[in-house]
Amino acid sequence: MALYVQKFGGSSVANIERIEQVADKVQRFHAEGHQLVVVLSAMSGETNRLLDLARQVSDKPSPREQDMLVSTGEQVTIALLAMALEKRGVPAISMAGWQVPICTDFEHGKARIHKIDAGHVVQQLNSGKIVVVAGFQGVSANNDITTLGRGGSDTTAVALAAVLKADECQIYTDVDGVYTTDPRVVAQARRLEQITFEEMLEMASLGSKILQIRAVEFAGKYGVPLRVLHSFQQGPGTLITMEQKSIMEQPIISGIAFNRDEAKLTIRGVPDTPGVASGILGPVSDANIEVDVIVQNVAEDNTTDLTFTVGRLDYEKALGILQQTGDTLGARQVSGTTHIAKVSIIGVGMRSHAGVASRMFAALAKENINIQMISTSEIKVSVVIDEKYTELAVRALHSEFGLDTPLVTGA
């Protein structure tokens, strides 16, 4: 008998039929003798419908009242799931964030969990009930309803799993696990049995939208075993753990991520004085534009070229700022393009294997793909290339690092 925290997102509870399917699934786990805490999001579309009502009333609704409003979304789904379980003869009780209570700070719309008092939940579990908790919401010390921000339901589930010392936190989604890369790009992409928290963080931040980064960080911090599974299909999903223990031969690279949401800006021929980089990037970050990859070169004539990437939606704004900076600093040229892609190889295995980066560059060179920028971390190498080569690059790397063939897994 295990204690599981299971989280179902908005598309898994989008309508009554889906809620019934979730109830069937939860009932099966219960019948196996497990204790269950189920965390739900609002029906997909409901949060946006509520936000739209708010926007009809006010351009700038107060965050407190907005949280009051949108937190009703999960309250509806938890009540409906509890009813569906009770109909099946499975004892269940729903709990809004304040009823658990999930105590947060005062940052409406992006609150952080301070403390969860799990006594009430444990009491209900021990009385044989399935506890159905509203995700995404909590309560401040003022007794005001707060929300954790978009995707916060994952965080709710992980936090509850941590406090309850659950055997596993299971995140049910519309994919059956974490893949070596996007199966729409590489037909041979395969589901990973396991992945480490660090790898998952890199995968997520690079565009795999399966799990909220914050939830993964949280799970890593508290050592909560996290599993990604498909809501309505059978299968073991992907387990996210501290260490990949059970795989007999650890692969060097776990996955290939890519991202076409960025744009590249370059400023050339800036007189190279101390602080020039912050002189260029300062105004950009002052405008709340996040900068990702940065590369700086110093030329022989004592001028500097600096290239960086920003989110594609911020491109026009960033270019305008950079042109002003260029005028001020007397730069030779300011240019940019949105036609780029970032492709990354990720794997904790590369820590102990030299030459992974050069193997990556060679594989791309073999396909005549020019590398525009390079960025590395301990478990990741990213390159920026022309967008049109994205699929070709991903396929080449997927093959190069042996991800096309199924691994023999232990356990």
Next chain:
Amino acid sequence: MALYVQKFGGSSVANIERIEQVADKVQRFHAEGHQLVVVLSAMSGETNRLLDLARQVSDKPSPREQDMLVSTGEQVTIALLAMALEKRGVPAISMAGWQVPICTDFEHGKARIHKIDAGHVVQQLNSGKIVVVAGFQGVSANNDITTLGRGGSDTTAVALAAVLKADECQIYTDVDGVYTTDPRVVAQARRLEQITFEEMLEMASLGSKILQIRAVEFAGKYGVPLRVLHSFQQGPGTLITMEQKSIMEQPIISGIAFNRDEAKLTIRGVPDTPGVASGILGPVSDANIEVDVIVQNVAEDNTTDLTFTVGRLDYEKALGILQQTGDTLGARQVSGTTHIAKVSIIGVGMRSHAGVASRMFAALAKENINIQMISTSEIKVSVVIDEKYTELAVRALHSEFGLDTPLVTGA
């Protein structure tokens, strides 16, 4: 400067446009320097939408989960009104039932208010805020959300007004006050300046659907001045008070109520033994059918005739039960009809005026209207007549008791 509790029902907050209108109205009161607590229902239709979701999941959803579900309706409207007020520069704060807190018993779906701890509301009022409270809902000692049952928002408003010792509890509706009778039947029907709680109770239970009976009882018990007004029209409405003080000449009759929702059943020639009435009516009430007017006659041959009325929807069921009872008791005949109406004259003034009932019967006789049943109380006389004479009877009585001509009112 006064303290008002103002309640707006579902049709007054049915959409964003109406919520903006309510905000305008509330803002005007605030600008006059009054302290305001605003109680809201869910958008009209929303509670039914939510109940329909519940019914799709389960024939018999648990009352606790149903309350969890439907209580979201008011949470949406209070947040939206608070936003609309803040947009106008009027400080406001919304509060769900549990945040006030409005403490109730454990009877989900029809909870009764035990206690309201008004400290938090008073604190917010004193800080200059309009407090927007979710009607219809409370919280049990288990920390579970409860609802007060349909129309419970009126009760919420009255209870808050009682605890806060408000100067007036204003119920905003889609009518501009309480009328002497239904204006659709009698063109001369006029709005009453004032009516007593007792009269209002008789009016409400006889079919005037303006206020919840429970709220009127509550207001009477705690002496809360209650005023019925139109949500979107100007006007003083009708004040419901302990005593009609300011009207110079107190009328004998305040209003004429009528009801076409009942049916009449008769059992004749039952041997008259002790307990015969309960032998006849017991099986009816055992079937959860409410009986209204009852008339019993004993004939010379020592048999009894008994006639009673039930809600029209229960007629077929009641007739079946009565036929079985008739067989068992050896009755001569069992019959019934749905073609009846109950017409009542109501007024605290009749306490001190003899002959009111006979004046009523004479007025009906003058119109050749046969009286089938009579029922009286201290401030009401009701007759059951053939349904087809309803309008004629109401008009005749409205004229007979001087309600056609506007009263001269004091103050």
